[in-house]
Amino acid sequence: GAVVSQHPSWVICKSGTSVKIECRSLDFQATTMFWYRQFPKQSLMLMATSNEGSKATYEQGVEKDKFLINHASLTLSTLTVTSAHPEDSSFYICSARDLLVDFTDTQYFGPGTRLTVL
Amino acid sequence: KQEVTQIPAALSVPEGENLVLNCSFTDSAIYNLQWFRQDPGKGLTSLLLIQSSQREQTSGRLNASLDKSSGRSTLYIAASQPGDSATYLCAAPNTGFQKLVFGTGTRLLVSP
Numbered sequence: 001g002a003v004v005s006q007h008p009s010w011v012i013c014k015s016g017t018s019v020k021i022e023c024r025s026l027d028f029q030a031t032t033m034f035w036y037r038q039f040p041k042q043s044l045m046l047m048a049t050s051n052e053g054s055k056a057t058y059e060q061g062v063e064k065d066k067f068l069i070n071h072a073s074l075t076l077s078t079l080t081v082t083s084a085h086p087e088d089s090s091f092y093i094c095s096a097r098d099l100l101v102d103f104t105d106t107q108y109f110g111p112g113t114r115l116t117v118l
Numbered sequence: 119k120q121e122v123t124q125i126p127a128a129l130s131v132p133e134g135e136n137l138v139l140n141c142s143f144t145d146s147a148i149y150n151l152q153w154f155r156q157d158p159g160k161g162l163t164s165l166l167l168i169q170s171s172q173r174e175q176t177s178g179r180l181n182a183s184l185d186k187s188s189g190r191s192t193l194y195i196a197a198s199q200p201g202d203s204a205t206y207l208c209a210a211p212n213t214g215f216q217k218l219v220f221g222t223g224t225r226l227l228v229s230p
Contacts, residue, residue, distance in 0.1 A: 006161075032216060034217070034218075042222075043207060043220045043221060043222050043223050044162075044207070044220045045220075046217055046218070046219075049216070049217065091159075093161055093162065095162075095218075097216070106152075106164075106167060107152075107218060108164070109154075109161050109162040109163075109164070110161055111160065111161035112159075112160065112161040114159065
């Protein structure tokens with residue numbers, strides 16, 4: 001149980017285009033989803049916290065107009081990188097918290113999406 | 119603000135050795151701490167979650183301990199195997215928030 005999927009697993013796009021990444025909780029409902037970014041050989045950095053039905057909370061230094069987050073249901077959150085540039089190339093990982101066992105604060109992580117902007 | 123540090127940054131050992139990975143955190147008012155494994159180009163695999171009321175957790179050859187007073191956690195790997203080669207990350211919650219703060223990671227290489 002507690003499986004989180006991400007789609008696509010990798011994507012290559014041209015500079016200036018927008019890319020949407022999906023994060024789904026497959027067998028549980030997630031009131032909260034988190035989006036992380038990981039540059040090569042670096043640790044995960046939290047970008048934003050996404051709560052179902054409300055606006056996402058962005059970390060300091062993360063441009064909310066560039067990284068659009070939508071958490072439309074208890075099983076789906078999307079991250080759209082708008083007008084992508086080569087410096088946005090990174091590994092994007094989402095995680096989700098299980099509504100029914102929220103008190104444990106366990107986050108379940110997706111497999112990640114590798115974005116390469118040419 | 120929580121800060122998490124891991125040492126060593128990299129570790130190379132021969133197969134069969136027992137080893138210890140260290141994790142330090144600045145804010146000891148945490149309610150849990152997690153250890154993860156990350157293979158190259160892959161997502162995270164949760165290894166162990168230690169609640170603040172616990173001092174250690176065990177899973178197979180892995181044992182994680184937590185000492186809140188000193189702001190430290192250790193991950194002990196017994197009888198290491200080449201398949202253990204990966205990056206190991208620890209993560210602690212940011213004070214008063216649900217957010218996880220990740221350490222810098224330890225890249226482990228176990229040679230046959």
